[in-house]
Amino acid sequence: MKLAVVEGDGIGKEVIPAAVEILDAFEMDIEKVPVELGYGKWERTGSAITDEDIETLKECDCVLFGAVTTPPDPNYKSVLLTIRKELDMYANIRPIRPLPSVKGIHERNDFNFIIVRENTEGLYSGIEEIGDEVSTTKRVITRKGAKRIADYACKLANNRMKKLTIVHKSNVMKSDKLFLDVCRETATDTGIVHRDELVDSFAYNLITSPWNYDVIVTTNLFGDILSDMSGALVGGLGLLPSANIGDKYAFFEPVHGSAPDIAGQNKANPLATILSLKMLLEWHGDIAEAAILEEAIDSALNMGICTPDLGGKYTTSEVGNIIAKYIRTR
Amino acid sequence: MKLAVVEGDGIGKEVIPAAVEILDAFEMDIEKVPVELGYGKWERTGSAITDEDIETLKECDCVLFGAVTTPPDPNYKSVLLTIRKELDMYANIRPIRPLPSVKGIHERNDFNFIIVRENTEGLYSGIEEIGDEVSTTKRVITRKGAKRIADYACKLANNRMKKLTIVHKSNVMKSDKLFLDVCRETATDTGIVHRDELVDSFAYNLITSPWNYDVIVTTNLFGDILSDMSGALVGGLGLLPSANIGDKYAFFEPVHGSAPDIAGQNKANPLATILSLKMLLEWHGDIAEAAILEEAIDSALNMGICTPDLGGKYTTSEVGNIIAKYIRTR
Ligand SMILES: CC(C)[C@H](C(=O)O)[C@@H](O)C(=O)O
Ligand SMILES: CC(C)[C@H](C(=O)O)[C@@H](O)C(=O)O
Numbered sequence: 001m002k003l004a005v006v007e008g009d010g011i012g013k014e015v016i017p018a019a020v021e022i023l024d025a026f027e028m029d030i031e032k033v034p035v036e037l038g039y040g041k042w043e044r045t046g047s048a049i050t051d052e053d054i055e056t057l058k059e060c061d062c063v064l065f066g067a068v069t070t071p072p073d074p075n076y077k078s079v080l081l082t083i084r085k086e087l088d089m090y091a092n093i094r095p096i097r098p099l100p101s102v103k104g105i106h107e108r109n110d111f112n113f114i115i116v117r118e119n120t121e122g123l124y125s126g127i128e129e130i131g132d133e134v135s136t137t138k139r140v141i142t143r144k145g146a147k148r149i150a151d152y153a154c155k156l157a158n159n160r161m162k163k164l165t166i167v168h169k170s171n172v173m174k175s176d177k178l179f180l181d182v183c184r185e186t187a188t189d190t191g192i193v194h195r196d197e198l199v200d201s202f203a204y205n206l207i208t209s210p211w212n213y214d215v216i217v218t219t220n221l222f223g224d225i226l227s228d229m230s231g232a233l234v235g236g237l238g239l240l241p242s243a244n245i246g247d248k249y250a251f252f253e254p255v256h257g258s259a260p261d262i263a264g265q266n267k268a269n270p271l272a273t274i275l276s277l278k279m280l281l282e283w284h285g286d287i288a289e290a291a292i293l294e295e296a297i298d299s300a301l302n303m304g305i306c307t308p309d310l311g312g313k314y315t316t317s318e319v320g321n322i323i324a325k326y327i328r329t330r
Numbered sequence: 331m332k333l334a335v336v337e338g339d340g341i342g343k344e345v346i347p348a349a350v351e352i353l354d355a356f357e358m359d360i361e362k363v364p365v366e367l368g369y370g371k372w373e374r375t376g377s378a379i380t381d382e383d384i385e386t387l388k389e390c391d392c393v394l395f396g397a398v399t400t401p402p403d404p405n406y407k408s409v410l411l412t413i414r415k416e417l418d419m420y421a422n423i424r425p426i427r428p429l430p431s432v433k434g435i436h437e438r439n440d441f442n443f444i445i446v447r448e449n450t451e452g453l454y455s456g457i458e459e460i461g462d463e464v465s466t467t468k469r470v471i472t473r474k475g476a477k478r479i480a481d482y483a484c485k486l487a488n489n490r491m492k493k494l495t496i497v498h499k500s501n502v503m504k505s506d507k508l509f510l511d512v513c514r515e516t517a518t519d520t521g522i523v524h525r526d527e528l529v530d531s532f533a534y535n536l537i538t539s540p541w542n543y544d545v546i547v548t549t550n551l552f553g554d555i556l557s558d559m560s561g562a563l564v565g566g567l568g569l570l571p572s573a574n575i576g577d578k579y580a581f582f583e584p585v586h587g588s589a590p591d592i593a594g595q596n597k598a599n600p601l602a603t604i605l606s607l608k609m610l611l612e613w614h615g616d617i618a619e620a621a622i623l624e625e626a627i628d629s630a631l632n633m634g635i636c637t638p639d640l641g642g643k644y645t646t647s648e649v650g651n652i653i654a655k656y657i658r659t660r
Contacts, residue, residue: 070501072500072501074504074507078501078502081502105435105436105537105538106435123469123499123502123503124502128503128504128505130504130505130507130508131508132473133472133473133474134470134471134472134473134508135471135504135505135507135508136468136469136470136471136505137468137469137503137504137505138466138467138468138469139453139466139467139468139469140464140466141464141465141466142463142464143462143463143464144463169453169551169554170402171400171402171408172408172411172453172454172551173453173458173467174404174458174460174465174467175458175460175465175466175467176467177404177460177465178460178461178464178465199554199555200554200555200557200558200559201558201567201587203533203555203556203558203559204558204559204561204562204567207435207537207559207562208435208561208562221499221502222555224499224529224530225529225530225533225552225555226533227530228530228531228533228534229530229533229534229537229559231534231538232534232537232538237531237534257531
């Protein structure tokens with residue numbers, strides 16, 4: 001496996017080394033290719049990501065990514081959005097699962113759902129008209145785009161509880177009628193039990209009854225909002241991993257950003273990145289390694305080994321160290 | 331005051347009579363004009379709302395509205411959206427405040443914020459292209475639309491804690507740059523302390539730390555999602571009141587829908603409608619009456635007088651009865 005490793009900016013430079021130390025502990029046959037991207041590179045060279053960088057990413061099998069800072073400069077092209085588009089990674093997978101010893105807003109922790117977010121179109125189309133009096137953004141839903149994310153979600157549901165929830169706002173936006181229809185057809189064709197919910201009341205239902213859900217499929221921006229919101233269920237935004245998956249490439253990253261306010265202090269929580277590494281191992285078929293990593297994370301948490309945001313006293317690198325050591329001595 | 335009273339469909343026919351009984355208890359000089367709108371009317375007459383209905387609404391000073399059912403028929407024109415548009419009610423005000431004896435997801439109940447939702451544009455523009463392969467919806471932000479909602483929010487903030495949060499997604503949608511800029515300028519000009527947050531992490535922050543917010547201003551669909559989500563903070567969607575306000579008209583309605591599943595059983599929670607009535611009284615300047623109504627609601631809840639959704643044994647009409655009696659005998 002050839003793995004591109006992107007630290008990026010801010011706490012990306014701290015959480016990625018922690019995850020890489022853990023990966024190294026497995027002593028797998030992996031060629032790591034460091035790639036510099038982001039705001040720091042932009043300041044230094046005038047571009048945050050070059051065509052060559054994209055070629056390098058494409059030559060790798062997958063990417064482990066930290067976080068990048070996006071300045072409010074309208075000329076700055078978002079690195080994340082560029083990569084998602086260039087590598088055509090249409091599925092953004094965000095599993096929400098409680099961790100041991102970490103409390104979210106509920107006492108109950110018997111939930112475990114996955115948000116499958118369409119990752120290439122919707123309000124991220126980039127089709128905009130900017131004016132001083134009127135500015136518009138075109139929300140684009142295509143049959144092809146809806147079909148491939150519906151296929152992905154149904155395949156996932158088939159390996160889990162065969163239960164799909166389609167989240168939309170088709171009572172107001174006709175563009176969601178297409179999304180809903182395609183998802184329904186796909187679920188029916190593949191024998192997946194499905195229901196649909198309007199995004200507004202769904203936000204309420206997901207927060208109050210997360211145990212009612214298994215696989216959730218939705219459009220780009222809804223998936224963005226709902227997954228961050230779900231951080232409240234598991235005890236923090238710093239705990240959510242994600243995978244961006246296409247037919248050819250895969251890209252693993254924590255949902256959180258570069259957090260400039262706490263960068264450089266070695267106190268960022270590396271768990272979202274370490275859980276993203278676990279998704280990478282699963283995606284690559286290293287099921288045994290993924291299971292050991294989960295065991296290591298759970299043990300660390302049960303022993304109170306965590307960063308200050310979770311009430312612990314450990315640094316980012318210590319958490320990485322201890323989990324890596326667990327794996328090495330197992 | 332001339333008040334249009336719209337029951338609508340489903341539980342609208344139960345919660346509105348409860349609220350009207352309470353209003354009557356104040357023995358104010360109000361002329362009530364019943365208006366039939368909604369799905370039931372559509373089935374009976376072929377139209378859910380006519381031009382005459384709109385004229386009738388316009389002849390009134392304000393509207394007390396229950397809920398309507400919207401069938402998934404593409405030819406059915408949403409009653410609510412039609413009214414908001416025709417009466418140009420650009421501000422949708424959704425206060426989120428815990429009620430006594432009703433638990434939301436937190437132990438703490440020291441929060442009290444208001445979502446000010448732009449109510450006429452954004453993704454509700456109705457500008458759509460429907461196709462079999464591609465469907466689009468145009469998200470429209472205008473300077474005029476942003477300015478009037480920003481003005482409203484700043485005026486509100488000025489009467490409260492002078493603290494405004496602007497919620498947007500301008501890192502992805504340039505249309506939100508206009509919204510953000512206008513809101514920032516308006517807040518600066520009126521001396522309101524303001525900050526802005528991206529809608530995704532804001533959803534997380536609002537759920538986990540609602541006590542950090544006072545007045546929140548945002549675009550149409552974000553306001554829709556965030557307000558329903560906030561129902562989790564106060565113990566239920568059935569508890570959220572709202573006001574739709576324009577320069578000429580005002581319209582008060584519970585955030586919940588017509589709930590066909592529990593309609594006809596006299597068990598719907600009338601509190602969202604009763605709280606909407608309280609907003610109506612405040613809007614009309616009947617501050618003493620609004621305060622008495624709040625007192626009555628709080629007493630009822632403290633005595634366990636509530637519908638089954640809150641763990642009570644009372645019917646919709648009993649809750650209305652008891653609160654009305656409290657007001658009459660006070
Ligand atoms: C940084 C931003 C462009 C991105 C998004 O909106 O997709 C982020 O919020 C995410 O969820 O990965
Ligand atoms: C019924 C629907 C059109 C409406 C909306 O989306 O605005 C509702 O959800 C609301 O929040 O009032």
